[in-house]
Amino acid sequence: MLRFDPHNVRPFLDDSAVDALWPRVEAAHNALLNKTGTGNDYLGWIDMVNDPNDALLEDVSALAAEIRANADVFLSIGIGGSYLGAKAVVQALTPYFGGSGPEILFAGHHMSGAYMRELLAYLEGKSVYVNVISKSGTTLEPALAFRFIRQWLEANFDDADQRIIVTTDPEKGALNELRKEHPYRKYIIPDDVGGRFSVLTPVGLLPIAVAGIDIHSLFYGAVAQAKALKVASRDNDALTYAALRYLLLEGQYDAEVFATFEPSLSGMGGWWQQLMGESEGKELKGLFPASVQYSTDLHSLGQYMQEGQRILIETFLMAEDDGGDLEVPSSAANLDGLDYLNGKTYTHINRKAYEGTAKAHTEGGVPNMTLWLDRINANAIGEAIYFFEHAVGVTGYLMGVNPFNQPGVEAYKKEMFSLLGKPA
Ligand code: PA5
Numbered sequence: 001m002l003r004f005d006p007h008n009v010r011p012f013l014d015d016s017a018v019d020a021l022w023p024r025v026e027a028a029h030n031a032l033l034n035k036t037g038t039g040n041d042y043l044g045w046i047d048m049v050n051d052p053n054d055a056l057l058e059d060v061s062a063l064a065a066e067i068r069a070n071a072d073v074f075l076s077i078g079i080g081g082s083y084l085g086a087k088a089v090v091q092a093l094t095p096y097f098g099g100s101g102p103e104i105l106f107a108g109h110h111m112s113g114a115y116m117r118e119l120l121a122y123l124e125g126k127s128v129y130v131n132v133i134s135k136s137g138t139t140l141e142p143a144l145a146f147r148f149i150r151q152w153l154e155a156n157f158d159d160a161d162q163r164i165i166v167t168t169d170p171e172k173g174a175l176n177e178l179r180k181e182h183p184y185r186k187y188i189i190p191d192d193v194g195g196r197f198s199v200l201t202p203v204g205l206l207p208i209a210v211a212g213i214d215i216h217s218l219f220y221g222a223v224a225q226a227k228a229l230k231v232a233s234r235d236n237d238a239l240t241y242a243a244l245r246y247l248l249l250e251g252q253y254d255a256e257v258f259a260t261f262e263p264s265l266s267g268m269g270g271w272w273q274q275l276m277g278e279s280e281g282k283e284l285k286g287l288f289p290a291s292v293q294y295s296t297d298l299h300s301l302g303q304y305m306q307e308g309q310r311i312l313i314e315t316f317l318m319a320e321d322d323g324g325d326l327e328v329p330s331s332a333a334n335l336d337g338l339d340y341l342n343g344k345t346y347t348h349i350n351r352k353a354y355e356g357t358a359k360a361h362t363e364g365g366v367p368n369m370t371l372w373l374d375r376i377n378a379n380a381i382g383e384a385i386y387f388f389e390h391a392v393g394v395t396g397y398l399m400g401v402n403p404f405n406q407p408g409v410e411a412y413k414k415e416m417f418s419l420l421g422k423p424a
Contacts, residue, residue, distance in 0.1 A: 002225065002383050003320075003372040004237035008358055009244050009313075012367040017247050018240070021398075025243045026232040028397035032390070033230070037397050039404030044192030045389060048200060049219075049226040057216050060202055063165070063185070064209030068101045072126040075119075075149065076207040077108035078133035079141045080278075080409075081195020082167075084271045085385070086207035089199065091267035092381050093213045101212045102129070107149065108142030116148055128153065129210075131165045133203050135189040137173020140413070167202050194404050196275045197389055200382070214378045221382025229390050238387050241369065242394035245287060245313070248367055249399070254311040255288040259297075261354050262322050264376060266293040269317075272388055279392045279403040286399070287313070295353050302357075306364045314361055314368035317384065318354060321375040322347055 031037035033046065067074055076086055083106060090104050107119060130153060132146045153160040167187040168175040179186060187202030198204065200219055209215045229238045245256065256276065258269045269291025280286035292301055305312060324346035330339065341349065354370075361368050371387065373380035396403025 001374055002387055004241060006240060006244055006369040008362045009367040009369055011362060013247055018243050021243050021247060024398060025239050025394065028394045029232040029239055031397055032393045038402040042192055042194050042404035044190045045197035049223045049386060052219060052223055057219060060205045060209050061215060064206060067129045067210050070127060071102040071129040073105055073123060073128045074102040074210045075105050075107055075128060075130045076133065077130060077142045077145050077149065079109045079139055080274060081198050082133040082135065082203055083109045084274050085199025085204040088267035088271035089204060089208045089213065089381055090211045092264050092376055093378055094211050102210060104207060104211050108145035111141055111144065116145065120152055129163045131167060131206055132175060133167040134175060135169055135195055137168050137175040143174060165206065196278050199385060217378035218382040221379035222386035225383040225386040238391040239394060242391045244369065245395050246398040248313050249287050253313045255290060257312055257314045258291040259294050259314055260317045261294045261350050262319060263293060265317050275388055275392055278406045279396050280399060280401060282401050282408060285401055294357060298357060305361060305366060310365045312366050314366050316354065316368065316370040318370055319373045319376045323376065324350060
């Protein structure tokens, strides 16, 4: 069960502001669930959790088991929504060191030639499976990476076509053209699910399952959260989160910082950044989303958080049980002066760092809220994914934008393709 704690917003916002906004919050929630708002042809991510496709989950799990049995490396090629969700969940739910099964690597999320050269060298002699993920099938970064990787696979494996899985549009795009010549296995990205809402489709599910994560539990965490958020009551935490973010944006605040004290959760910050930024940042509106990893970043950005321009709000993602119940050992001479921590756990110390930070930031003028997972497992991550997706849909509608398009990402592509001489 998730727990949302907004009490550090109270000093900055009167409850009456939320009361006054609430009829609009309910209307936005209803527009989302009844599909009457803008962008309503991109709400397949809600249908998916209302009507789970268990056969698909089983199919993905079976292919993942085959890959886990045969691969040293599983290479996921994709960018933006075709990459960030899988990366976030894999980072959250696999061990910091070691672990079993294939190594999960990513490519096609930038255009570094040095990275590609080193990747190709690293893959030498390894059993490699590749999942190329592109809804449009036309995005340059993954298409370019896939050309290099495909040629390397064909040069190194007789069964290269069996080692490639494409995740793409039902019919359109270059990956479907390639499949006319090569019998790659394929998963479909539903038409009505945008990239940043696609982590619970095969886009995210296959890489996540190959990493050994229970995708059934992940998916059903989202299913349970969707049920919990169905009713537009004042107990609906995603609506409270959406309302507070909107009211703060309407006030003096311009940016929202996503912060976690557990390094494994920092990938969730990357996923969250895209979800918030692409959904809200349009028509000169939106909170600028940024993510930080504490306590590391308290020693760098912490200065700005505490004393820079007062334009920041902050959302913490925390876990009640973070798996850090490691007690501080005593030391005979206490030369390091840490005896006051004897017997305390890392979890306790990290928790006090969070509490101290939340208090200091509140006092320093940064309204902050916390979403608590009960523990860092697949179910809780699934819950958090749906929580943020639902919330951003509602905030987008409150702001009066279409939260489900991303027209702005085309501008750089147009200029880049013109400079590269791409034929019309
Ligand atoms: O959210 C989005 O739609 C984008 O981030 C896309 O996922 C990203 O641009 C990749 O697009 P595609 O999957 O078509 O290659």
